Amino acid sequence: MMVPAEKTSFGVYLHWPFCAAKCPYCDFNSHVRHQPVDEAAFLEAFRRELAHFAELAPGRTVTSIFFGGGTPSLMRPATVEGLLEAVAARWPVAGDAEITLEANPSSVEAERFRGYRAAGVNRVSLGVQALHDAALKALGRMHDRAQALQAVELARATFPRLSFDLIYARPGQTLDAWRGELSEALGFAADHLSLYQLTIESGTPFAALHRAGKLIVPAPDEAADFYAATQEMTAGAGLPAYEISNHARPGCESRHNLTYWRHGEFVGAGPGAHGRLATAKGRLATAAESHPERWLERVAEKGHGLVEEGLLTLEEEADEMLVMGLRLAEGIDIDRYQALVGRPLQRSRIADLVEHGMVRHDAGTGRLVATPAGLAVLDAVVADLAA
Template sequence: MLHIPSSPISTQQTDLEELALYIHWPFCIAKCPYCDFNSHVRDQVDHDAWQTALLFDLRHEYKVNPKPRISSIFFGGGTPSLMRPQLVAKLIAEADKLWGLMDSCEITLEANPSSVEASKFADIASAGVNRVSLGLQSLDDQTLEFLGRAHDVAEGLAALATAQQNFDRVSFDLIYARPGQSLDDWRSELEQALDFGTDHLSLYQLTIEPGTRFETLVRTGKLVPADDDHCADLFDLTQDLTKAAGLPSYEISNHARTGQEGRHNLTYWRYGDYIGIGPGAHGRRLNTATERHKKPENFLSAVERNGNGLKVEQALSPDVQATEALMMGLRLGEGVDLDALAEKTGLAIVDMVDQAEIQKLSVLGLVDRDGVRLTVQPKGMPLLDAILPKLISDVLRT
């Protein structure tokens, strides 16, 4: 069991009415070769110790920022479906006790589609989770093996059916732009996925992240990623098929029917306040960036020592906030309201974005400036990583 010291913490308040809560569960059965998330494989996990630590971390954030109500909770990882449902219920109940949950509070849990984890879906729903995000990743057995997934297609589809029986809202992930994947391959797979009837899909291009096993394979010539032109064609096909099926993209990789967008992630992209607890979790609240210790053991030690898992707590200058808000908001189809961002940061944002670059990119059909709203057009979304630095002036980047 964890021994936690008691220490007084000064209370601050905010006028913001809503707050999102992210809870990180860092443990996985195995590390996938493409994954650069803060996930760890451990032979045993002391759930009682983790309950104690996460509750103290949660209570610390309440003492810092007690005024808003919780608009969404997201259990991410790692593999949160490995958590005991009783722990999920305890954390939800504590958040409700401290801040209070809004009547429309969206509570999402990421889950692996194994039969063992799917067997807990009813209990997880009873714990208060009303939305599940299922990591199917592929509808092809050979690809699942390549991606290092522990489930096969049949097990994944059975888990999807179980999820649809137990949760009001179900989303699932697929990874495309895999080596050797043709347009016809992806068309067939995505059409099958769209037939399952979920109202939300997360469709990610395979990216080679530093420090992953796939990055090592690419560096040593044992894996050749899809080229940029082919990725662009796959992206265009994705947009066409999902739009035709009534699930257009509202963010570069996320697709939903109207009203079924992920509320929690919209908080990130719209640069709302959110708190993050658990190993490696990041937060943005009260114009401050927070980050927890990443390694599980270091997180537990920090909580035992300080009563919270914080590693970094840093005030954000207005120009940093503006830059982050633009980088996040321009991922959305709705774009960024420059006047609203100016009001939030106190900066004249309209004068600080690069007007000459906006004009150049507008002529190319990549961005659009309509009054105070700046958006990246569908044609520009595949080029987002190259476009964003051009839109954000040197004034904001320095």
């Protein structure tokens, strides 16, 4: 059992919103610019926004830093170093802090990776997404299989810790084909894998194709078979699921993401970033302007790019804790839930969900854990518990 870190963890998320191209399935806050990005201007804006967050959350020790995007590996190593220095100028950073940078294989260069490592990055997360050229092309990726494998090898040689992403239940993909692809991926000696079922997000090109009947994804029953096979194979290889889509060797879980899922504190800096901070008045939710240049202007004008900054109600906090915590294999601590939100979960609802095989209640640890059946309908489980 992993040791909960919610009382001591404090993460800093830095959003670099630029990509070389927009993938047709992606609804993240990412933007393509055909002119060079003024990295110096964005670095200075990050410095100013981090100063604002330091006033909101003084006296913390940073346990994890995560460069997300977009494509952070498009940044020069000097910019990454400057951002890490900006964080360290505002808060002490733990000596064993996890510092992750997301990278796309198409933007990986040996010299750049060495620069990130020298700057302090100790974990890289590669957006591989598929191990077949036809699938990569269909997903709109700019790399091919050979580049992906080269990036994995380079990351293993450069960083102490490696994670990479794959997408399954893709159009036309068979279960046997996925088993073969995952088996190959498990042989790459990564200590962490993020394995996502392809979902059709509104507003994306894939959504338009899906509506037009030109993109067919596996039916729910088929997708469930993909998920079950994924759990079985990763567990058998020593990388069990510790969250719905994330798998790791024991001790190699993403500490930064665990801060999210365990209802911890985190700063969200950069265009479109979200944060959650504990204050004397309650849990503060923050959200920044998503458009990069407008964020830049807002920071210049106000000292931060926030467009939302307000306290969550107890109901909102309770829902967040349930939604995030029940994604984890460890579940949630029922007593901690009651202490945080000021009211207990209804025992009758827990009993009903246990009876229907949706959750299990571990009386020894006092934790509530979603079963595989419950994870498949997690939104409904959360709604029932929160009602």
